[in-house]
Each structure stands twice: as C-alpha cells, then as structure tokens.
Amino acid sequence: MDGFKNIEIKNFRGIDHLKIDDFSRVNILLGQNSSGKSSVLECLLLMMGMSNPDLPQTINSIRSRNYSSFADLGYMFHNYNLNVKPETSSVLFDDTKRHLSLELTYVFDEKSQPDLQNGQIPTSETKTFLNTLKMLFDVEAGQHKSTHECSLTVNQQGLISNKKLAEGYLEKNSVAFLSSDLAAGNPANDLVELAKRRLKDTVIEQLRHFDSRITTLEILNNVAYVGLEGINQLLAVNMQGDGLRRYLNIVAASANPMNNILLIDEIENGLHYSAYKKLWEAIFALATTTNKQVFVTTHSKETLSHLNEMLEEHPEYQQGMRLYTLAKTPIKGHQAYKYTFEGLSGACENDVELRGLV
Structure with missing residues (x-):
C-alpha cells in the first residue's frame, strides 16, 4: 500500500505543531471545531502535490x-505570520521521507513590472507586495536525497505572470480530495476510469445499498445519471438530492484504482444515518481491493457507532483502522490521541466521548 506512515506539521493555519504516528489503511480524524482536522487533510494533499504550485490556492478556494x-x-501561515514558514514532514510506507515548506516572498519579474526599462534595477520602493509563492521540498529515499522548488508569481492585479515547475520531479501518487461542500465534486472522472476498466458494476452494486431501485449508471456529457426501476428514462444524480450525490462521490473515488490516497472531509455531510454503515463497509472493502489509503474527518457520533457495528461484523478490517482525536491542550499544544478498534469498541460500549476533549 502506498501512503503515509506519519505526518508532522509545523506552523500551518491554526496548528503550531502536531505529529501523528502509525497511520493505517483507513484513518479517522475527530476533534472539536478548529482542532485542525481539515488542516491535516490539506497537509496530506500538499505533501502529494509538492510539485504543483497551483495547489495551495486551489485548497484555499475549496x-x-x-x-x-x-x-x-x-x-496558511500560523497566526498569519508570514515570516515563519509552514512545514510538513512525513515518512511513507516505502520509507521514503518527504519535507515541504511554503514561502511567500517578493521576486522581481519583468512580466509583472513592464514599467521598468533599459535594465533598470528594482529599488526598495518597487517591492510593494509579496508576489511569489515558493514550494520548497525534498525527497529522501535511502542514501539519495533530492531537493526541488516550484513557484507561482503574480502581478499587481493578482494574475499569474510566471510559473516555475519542479524540474526533474515526477509525482507517482494520485490523491482524490472530497471536500465537505456538497455542491462540489463531480464523480465523472472516476466513473469514466472505472468504465474503461470494466469496473462500473462495482459502483452500481454499492449504490444499490443506498437505493435498491438503482439499475444502471451512465456518464453523459460529463454528468452522472442513474436508472431506476419503473422509470423509463435516466435521471441526473445532481437532481436526486445531496445524499445520493455524496454517496456516489465517495464510492466512485474509493473504487477508482488510480487514486492511491483518498481524503474525505466531514463524511457525514448530506447523508442520512441509515447509510453510514453500508458506506463504511464500502470504503473498507474498496480500499482493500484497490490497495489505497483513506483519511476521513467526522463530527458525528452516529457515524462512529455505525463504524463500530460494521467492524464488529467484519473483523478482517479491524486491524486496518486507526482513529485519532485531535485537541489543542493548554500545556502541550496540539496533540493526537490514537485509538485502535478495541478503543473505539470500548468507547461505544461505555458511551465515552471520543470526538474531542472537554
């Protein structure tokens, strides 16, 4: 399995310092509001997109x-202190080490300064704003360590004037990020890939757990349609409500073998509690089949209860689950408290709150 053994985050958004160890196949992040759950997902995404200078702004837009x-x-800078770089480090399952830092700086760019002529050297007065994001990263595999940089420069109107990619670096991993925004996300790319691989029936089978009337699934003009028993035309998924759209987005991304890592923010959004158990089963089954790693955030106690029920019925998935409660403590700062299946089961049995420290 490709993916993360651990991650260490420094000075990113509201996180001053946080380290999480012992990731497994499916990892669930809990915590109170502003505990850093979504920020951890964003750092994982950045770590697998280190060579893409557009990614930080895309993450902010999401x-x-x-x-x-x-x-x-x-x-993205802790306490908006632009003098302290956000940094993320991780070790992958193949023992490769990664480190990424972000830097906002000023870089003179002739394209963004057309008024400077005849080789004029920019003065301090020219430096009116920070115009460049740099992503500085290195990858260490065994005795070999490579260092790279990519950057994005904008003009005073905020339009991209220069983009530099990381020369000699090719990312081998593919990450799918499903945000908490129910209006975002389109399963079309995943479904097209599954259709090419003749795996579309896998998704249809999982969708029938959500609605037993579903008979077919098609992609027309980049829009997902389902066929329902008793209805003589296909229906656009986007017109069927948040629940089916959310369920399909998660299942399609889970089934797509091209996604090495899947990040799901606030998995319960848009879903009725009756769908939780089957969705958890689908995630674990498809993650195992496609050999991918999954990270999930949730606020829902019912989600955890149904996760526990599913794991009790499927002991083969129990060792592949890790649960982490994130909390900002008065003395030690940000901490991650780890639970395995036994800890989750005991908490559910004794009604112990895991979603955050009170």
Whole structure:
C-alpha cells in the first residue's frame, strides 16, 4: 500500500505543531471545531502535490467555497505570520521521507513590472507586495536525497505572470480530495476510469445499498445519471438530492484504482444515518481491493457507532483502522490521541466521548 506512515506539521493555519504516528489503511480524524482536522487533510494533499504550485490556492478556494485570491495564501501561515514558514514532514510506507515548506516572498519579474526599462534595477520602493509563492521540498529515499522548488508569481492585479515547475520531479501518487461542500465534486472522472476498466458494476452494486431501485449508471456529457426501476428514462444524480450525490462521490473515488490516497472531509455531510454503515463497509472493502489509503474527518457520533457495528461484523478490517482525536491542550499544544478498534469498541460500549476533549 502506498501512503503515509506519519505526518508532522509545523506552523500551518491554526496548528503550531502536531505529529501523528502509525497511520493505517483507513484513518479517522475527530476533534472539536478548529482542532485542525481539515488542516491535516490539506497537509496530506500538499505533501502529494509538492510539485504543483497551483495547489495551495486551489485548497484555499475549496475551503472558502469561493474564489480565493493570491493574498489569501497568508491564511496558511500560523497566526498569519508570514515570516515563519509552514512545514510538513512525513515518512511513507516505502520509507521514503518527504519535507515541504511554503514561502511567500517578493521576486522581481519583468512580466509583472513592464514599467521598468533599459535594465533598470528594482529599488526598495518597487517591492510593494509579496508576489511569489515558493514550494520548497525534498525527497529522501535511502542514501539519495533530492531537493526541488516550484513557484507561482503574480502581478499587481493578482494574475499569474510566471510559473516555475519542479524540474526533474515526477509525482507517482494520485490523491482524490472530497471536500465537505456538497455542491462540489463531480464523480465523472472516476466513473469514466472505472468504465474503461470494466469496473462500473462495482459502483452500481454499492449504490444499490443506498437505493435498491438503482439499475444502471451512465456518464453523459460529463454528468452522472442513474436508472431506476419503473422509470423509463435516466435521471441526473445532481437532481436526486445531496445524499445520493455524496454517496456516489465517495464510492466512485474509493473504487477508482488510480487514486492511491483518498481524503474525505466531514463524511457525514448530506447523508442520512441509515447509510453510514453500508458506506463504511464500502470504503473498507474498496480500499482493500484497490490497495489505497483513506483519511476521513467526522463530527458525528452516529457515524462512529455505525463504524463500530460494521467492524464488529467484519473483523478482517479491524486491524486496518486507526482513529485519532485531535485537541489543542493548554500545556502541550496540539496533540493526537490514537485509538485502535478495541478503543473505539470500548468507547461505544461505555458511551465515552471520543470526538474531542472537554
């Protein structure tokens, strides 16, 4: 299985320092509001997209559910302190080590300074704003260590004037990120890949757990349609309500073998509690079949209860589950408290609160 053994985060958003060890196949992140659950998912995404300088702004746009400007990248810096770089480190299951840092700086760019002529050297007065995001990263495999840099530069109107990619680096992993925004996400790419591999029936089988009337699933003009018993035409999934759309997005991304890592933020959004158990079963089964790693955040106690029920019925998945409660403590700062299946089962049996420290 490709993926993360651990991750260490420094000075990213609201996290001053956090280390999480012993990741497994399916990892669930709990915690109170602003405990850093979504930030951990974002760091995992950045670690697998280190060579993509567009990614930080894309992540901000997902979080804001709207357009995100270049200036908003400052929100990725802890306490908006642009002098302290956000840093993320991890060890992968193949023992490769990764380290990434972000830097907002000024870089003179002739494309963004057309008024400077005849080789004029920019003065301090020219440096009016931070115009460049740099992603500085290194990869260490055994005795070999490579260092890379990619960057994005904008002009004073916020438009991209220069983009530099990391030369000589090719990312082998593919990550799918499903945000908490129910209006976002389109399963079309996953479904097309599954159709090419003749795996679409796998998704249809899982969808029938959600609605037993579903008979077929098609992609037309980049839109997902389902066929229902008793209805003589296909129906657009987007018109069937949040629940089916959310369920399909998760199942399709889980089934797609091209996704090495799957990140799901607030898995319960849009779903009735009656769907939780079957969805958990689908995630574990498909993650095992496709040999992928999954990270999930949730606020729902019912979600955990149904996860526990599913794991009791499927002991083959129990060792592949890790659960972490994230909390910012007064003395030690951000901490991650780990639970295995036994801890989850005991908490459910004794009605112990795992979603956050009170």
